[in-house]
Amino acid sequence: MTMDREQDIRDRAHAIWESEGRPEGQHEAHWRRASAEIDEGAPEPGQTETMDESGAPVGIKG
Structure with a gap:
């Protein structure tokens, strides 16, 4: 993992x-x-991300 990506x-x-x-x-x-x-x-901006029970992203609404 590069330092820029990690940051x-x-x-x-x-x-x-x-x-x-x-x-x-x-x-x-x-x-x-x-x-x-x-x-x-x-x-x-203006889109929201849906999450599963664990808080992991599952899709984008918008």
């Missing part, structure tokens, strides 16, 4: 954590979600 994932995971009210114990789910968003491209 991008770290920044996105942090933003996800903050947007969800800073819950404890969700760091792995946030990291997976951020990694997927970085790899696949984040949703466009």
